[in-house]
Amino acid sequence: MSAYRILTARLELRCWHPGEAARLKACIDDNLEHLRPWMPWAHEEPTPVKDKVQLLRRFRSNFDRDEDFAYGIFLRSDDRVVGGAGLHRRQGPGSLEIGYWIDRHHLGQGLATEAALALTRVAFELHQVDRVEIRVDPANVASAGVPKKLGFQLEATLRRRLGLPGQKLRDCQIYTMFAAERPALQAPLEAYDAAGERLI
Template sequence: MSDAPPPGIEPLPGRVTSPRLTLRRWHHDEAAALSAGVAASLEHLRPWMPWARFEPLTLTERVRLIEGWTRDWEEGGDVVFGVFLDGEMIGGAGLHRRSGPGTLDIGYWIHVDHVRHGYATELTAALTTTAFGIDDIQVVHVQTDEANEASASVPAKLGFRRSATSTRVPEAPAESGHLIDWTMTPDVWAARAAPLTD
């Protein structure tokens, strides 16, 4: 499956690289590898990731999920990446169009065997740079639950501004229900030397 966009459609970039990592869209024939990575990290992810409550998925369900991500990307919607280190899957990430025109949201998770190596910070920096390379993008968001200090340290380290806190019904077991919105603008990003690792 090619990362080239279909004729007449301009989806978000399907591949992003950083000094150590390659982020690329999942292909349907990688469903088993994705399932294995999620399964190994599930107890690590379940407290914070709302989607983890639907796990484990069957292989058929995982294939359908990836195919859905592909359709969404082809139609100009979100892009969901696998995160790879020397060919090994070490997590997932995404650029999401959920905050309205001119904005993108970054999401990420790291395999339990690869936490505390700065990978989330590195991929978030790379995705921020990628986002601001898209003509109409003026704000990049990262949203973290107030109780998830590890996740919040990523945008804080990169100089994102803590711009708002909203309340919602908790969607994962450890969530407080207080959602922090971290924001970055192109001028601020261009003016600083963004650190790529811890």
């Protein structure tokens, strides 16, 4: 059971629709310098809208197969694109990893924390995993602030682990929260399945 649409106090996280490709591209193109130091995929940007349509089709098909969950982050007030986030299975069974980025014009308002908290609850309550991870470069102080604020524990630092092949690899801190630790998580949240039925 996947949450295709998640509502928090200020945000809507939803499975991207290919028709939103131009809006995603406009936001990424405006954030290249902000994203490149930390998001390996940003080095491949900018890409044409038609490539973004294919990307969002892949995101959606992964979602429909319950394999990987890439969300657009939109402001509830005016549906503006303010970032992207994901729940990823790449750390193995029983766990999900959260990733996120926020538009440079909307930083410092707690939006990444609000999105990551919602995804943490969805991971525990819907996907029933035992472990949620957030992986950050220790040099990325802004990103490390998110798991720290949510009560994740710093578990390990791996050397030269982040980056795509051919890129200079960066160190990686692993922040973890276990299901038994989740009672501390409280915030308004609604989650809906693909048919619009409420799940949380």
